[in-house]
Amino acid sequence: MSATTTPLTNKSAGLGFPKLKFRAKHLLYLPLLLMAVFYLLPVYVMLITGFKGFEEVSLRTMWDLPSTIRFDNFVEAYKNLAPALWNSFNMVIPAALISSFLGSLNGFVLAKWKFRGADIIFPLILFGMFIPYQSILIPLVEFMRSINLYGGLPGLVLTHVIYGIPITTLTFRNYYATVPKELVEAGRMDGTGLLGSYWYILLPLSLPSFVVVIIWQFTSAWNDFLFAVVLTSPSNWPITVALNNMAGSQIIAWNVQMAGSLLAALPTLFIYIFLGRYFLRGLMAGALKG
Amino acid sequence: MTKNRDSILSVLLVSPSILAIFIFVYGFIAWSVRVSLSSWKGLTPDYTFVGLQNYLELFKDPRFHIDIRNTVIFTLVFVVGSLVLGITLAILLDQGLRGESFFRSVFLFPMAISYIVTGVVWRWLMNPAMGSRMSGLNLLFSNMGLDFLVNQWHLTPYWGIAAIGLAAIWQMSGYTMALYLAGLRGIPPELREAAQVDGASEFYIYRHIIFPLLAPITLSAMIILGHMSLKVFDLIIAVAGKQIQLDVPAIYMWQTTFDGLFFARGASIGILLLLSVAVLIIPYLRYTLRTEAEV
Numbered sequence: 001m002s003a004t005t006t007p008l009t010n011k012s013a014g015l016g017f018p019k020l021k022f023r024a025k026h027l028l029y030l031p032l033l034l035m036a037v038f039y040l041l042p043v044y045v046m047l048i049t050g051f052k053g054f055e056e057v058s059l060r061t062m063w064d065l066p067s068t069i070r071f072d073n074f075v076e077a078y079k080n081l082a083p084a085l086w087n088s089f090n091m092v093i094p095a096a097l098i099s100s101f102l103g104s105l106n107g108f109v110l111a112k113w114k115f116r117g118a119d120i121i122f123p124l125i126l127f128g129m130f131i132p133y134q135s136i137l138i139p140l141v142e143f144m145r146s147i148n149l150y151g152g153l154p155g156l157v158l159t160h161v162i163y164g165i166p167i168t169t170l171t172f173r174n175y176y177a178t179v180p181k182e183l184v185e186a187g188r189m190d191g192t193g194l195l196g197s198y199w200y201i202l203l204p205l206s207l208p209s210f211v212v213v214i215i216w217q218f219t220s221a222w223n224d225f226l227f228a229v230v231l232t233s234p235s236n237w238p239i240t241v242a243l244n245n246m247a248g249s250q251i252i253a254w255n256v257q258m259a260g261s262l263l264a265a266l267p268t269l270f271i272y273i274f275l276g277r278y279f280l281r282g283l284m285a286g287a288l289k290g
Numbered sequence: 291m292t293k294n295r296d297s298i299l300s301v302l303l304v305s306p307s308i309l310a311i312f313i314f315v316y317g318f319i320a321w322s323v324r325v326s327l328s329s330w331k332g333l334t335p336d337y338t339f340v341g342l343q344n345y346l347e348l349f350k351d352p353r354f355h356i357d358i359r360n361t362v363i364f365t366l367v368f369v370v371g372s373l374v375l376g377i378t379l380a381i382l383l384d385q386g387l388r389g390e391s392f393f394r395s396v397f398l399f400p401m402a403i404s405y406i407v408t409g410v411v412w413r414w415l416m417n418p419a420m421g422s423r424m425s426g427l428n429l430l431f432s433n434m435g436l437d438f439l440v441n442q443w444h445l446t447p448y449w450g451i452a453a454i455g456l457a458a459i460w461q462m463s464g465y466t467m468a469l470y471l472a473g474l475r476g477i478p479p480e481l482r483e484a485a486q487v488d489g490a491s492e493f494y495i496y497r498h499i500i501f502p503l504l505a506p507i508t509l510s511a512m513i514i515l516g517h518m519s520l521k522v523f524d525l526i527i528a529v530a531g532k533q534i535q536l537d538v539p540a541i542y543m544w545q546t547t548f549d550g551l552f553f554a555r556g557a558s559i560g561i562l563l564l565l566s567v568a569v570l571i572i573p574y575l576r577y578t579l580r581t582e583a584e585v
Binding site: 113126137162163225257260 | 295296297299300301303304306307308310311312314315316317318319321322325335375378379382383385387393395396397398399400401402403404405406407408409410411412413414415417419422423424425426429430433460464465468469472517520521523524527528531539540543544547548553556557559560561563564567568571572575576579
């Protein structure tokens with residue numbers, strides 16, 4: 001038995017490297033740093049290119065730092081993308097709020113007031129978040145045409161709300177399932193009905209879940225391309241479609257494209273930086289295991 | 291009595307959502323199936339029934355063969371790459387090093403960004419130009435003396451789609467890492483300690499204790515990533531536009547339907563995509579919901 005080399009009091013979360021290997025543990029920073037470089041490389045290029053003046057931009061010197069900080073590229077990109085950025089905000093905020101609210105209602109009923117057939121309905125709803133949207137795209141376009149919502153933002157909002165229902169329902173259901181039954185039952189004894197127990201008992205407890213779900217829906221609607229490109233006309237293009245169009249054009253230089261990419265990424269990046277904890281929880285909910 | 295009223299009310303509360311899902315998911319799928327069995331070409335809908343003809347044509351269509359080949363290559367590169375990178379990063383981060391949360395945030399941030407942004411940036415990183423017009427990663431490799439790494443990226447014949455897989459790994463491996471990290475954190479430390487007391491080597495502990503416990507996570511991750519690669523679309527569009535050598539079913543569907551107005555063919559591709567996703571996802575949903583019920 002070689003147990004003597006491994007002090008049981010070693011509190012490090014991981015392997016509990018024996019003392020003589022202590023230096024070896026620091027070697028682990030090497031692969032970690034290398035990987036961090038891999039993940040940050042595109043950001044580095046986006047940033048340094050964005051801050052270069054027009055005269056300094058050349059593919060040959062792509063990796064060199066800018067000699068002075070200039071905002072030409074951002075100004076130019078913003079001029080091109082501003083309408084699309086606002087379209088995105090106008091579309092994403094209502095979409096995120098409405099689908100979160102619906103998800104909260106559904107989650108509440110499915111977790112606390114199960115009706116007959118709920119166990120069949122729930123998986124059927126969930127399946128909706130995995131389908132390739134190509135399989136419903138033609139009917140969706142035809143339907144939006146027939147109700148006169150094709151081409152504009154309201155149709156896109158409606159689409160995001162509906163296809164957002166599965167994930168928002170799932171997240172809220174899993175959250176409400178952790179709320180003790182006794183809380184709801186105590187309310188029932190006091191004569192609080194269904195709506196009352198939702199409004200007075202569960203909703204006030206739901207703030208963290210709302211944050212998780214709203215930022216998740218915000219991010220996925222902001223980042224969506226397929227629905228947007230199929231359902232909106234150019235004046236209503238959200239940022240992803242406008243950026244892709246800009247990148248495909250021969251007229252707009254790559255440095256402006258880089259600045260545009262950063263502008264397009266900023267809102268969700270801010271959310272990630274400041275609310276990362278909630279973002280991560282939404283991410284894990286998507287894998288079903290909350 | 292109130293209980294009775296409440297159970298009606300509960301159904302009323304969820305029925306708008308249920309109705310919406312039934313129309314927009316299942317109703318639309320049925321509608322797509324009907325389109326796929328029709329001869330609809332051009333702007334006006336035409337539901338003349340032609341049986342499986344569109345599907346049969348697809349199986350003979352050289353472009354669809356390219357799509358399948360590309361999907362297979364992309365899936366292999368993307369899934370294997372994300373799993374290997376994900377578990378490696380998770381194990382490294384699980385060693386209790388300082389700065390863990392910083393590294394975790396760095397590895398995960400691409401998840402917050404759209405495929406379009408990723409695609410536009412990687413398009414310039416993977417610029418295939420050679421000689422004096424060399425730039426991006428090729429230029430970096432060349433400056434570092436790693437000329438053997440200089441390549442044509444997505445323009446590489448046959449394997450070009452693997453370059454898109456690389457950008458997809460960049461975007462999604464952090465997610466795999468997060469799944470594995472959650473799994474590692476769920477393993478009781480006593481298990482490791484017991485093995486260490488028995489003198490097991492670190493390698494042995496990982497090989498015989500930790501990896502088997504992570505197997506269910508690997509399976510979930512494979513299914514989630516696998517179904518994502520069947521749907522890959524925006525990333526390819528943003529890196530390379532519509533190029534036949536990088537074609538995949540999702541792009542073919544979009545192009546043939548909305549540019550070419552071959553609605554029936556587009557619907558057939560959509561339904562085939564759905565079937566391939568369903569084969570992965572339905573068993574996964576059944577398994578997950580069943581294990582959940584047991585807990």
